[in-house]
Amino acid sequence: MEIILKEDIANLGYKDDIVKVKDGYGRNFLIPQKKAIIASESAKKILAENLKQRAHKIEKAKNDALSLGEKLKDVFLTIKAKTGKSDKIFGSVGVAQLADAFEKAGCDIDKKLIVLERPIKEIGSYKVTVKLHRDVSIEVPLEIVPEEKEKDEGTEAQ
Numbered sequence: 001m002e003i004i005l006k007e008d009i010a011n012l013g014y015k016d017d018i019v020k021v022k023d024g025y026g027r028n029f030l031i032p033q034k035k036a037i038i039a040s041e042s043a044k045k046i047l048a049e050n051l052k053q054r055a056h057k058i059e060k061a062k063n064d065a066l067s068l069g070e071k072l073k074d075v076f077l078t079i080k081a082k083t084g085k086s087d088k089i090f091g092s093v094g095v096a097q098l099a100d101a102f103e104k105a106g107c108d109i110d111k112k113l114i115v116l117e118r119p120i121k122e123i124g125s126y127k128v129t130v131k132l133h134r135d136v137s138i139e140v141p142l143e144i145v146p147e148e149k150e151k152d153e154g155t156e157a158q
Contacts, residue, residue, distance in 0.1 A: 001020065001023045002038075003020075003021055004016065005018075005019060006034060006037065007035055018044070018047075065135075069138045072107060075107060076143070077105060077143065078101075078142075078143045079097060079098075079142065080146070080147040081093060081145070081147060083146040087122060087123040087146065089123065089144070092121045093144060094116065094119050115128075115131055123146055124143075125141065126141075127141060
């Protein structure tokens with residue numbers, strides 16, 4: 001069965017893709033959930049017209065992502081984290097902290113665009129992937145450094 005996807009579906013395709021699926025998957029899940037429609041001739045013609053009209057908007061979004069990507073190529077992130085004696089971080093560094101670091105660096109990146117394979121739990125150098133567009137991904141270098149420990153000598157409560 002050929003269907004037209006109405007939204008991105010992991011391991012199947014992106015919105016407005018025409019894909020072949022098994023009849024039961026299409027009839028019993030995708031179509032009732034309004035995630036897809038049957039790819040009839042009229043639906044394909046309507047899709048082609050919509051894609052033609054949206055091509056300009058898609059190209060503009062891709063160009064915006066490319067220009068932001070060029071700006072991100074020069075960014076080097078440094079995040080300070082509290083550590084123990086063995087350079088292990090208390091907790092972990094996740095996408096929320098990375099989004100804050102990007103904001104401090106002058107780039108407003110939504111945390112949904114930042115891809116981490118797993119949370120960072122140790123001091124060191126890493127690469128963070130920022131997926132700006134379907135076709136545009138940028139790797140940004142990241143350095144996790146230990147937070148300077150303040151010495152509280154002579155400030156004991158009396």
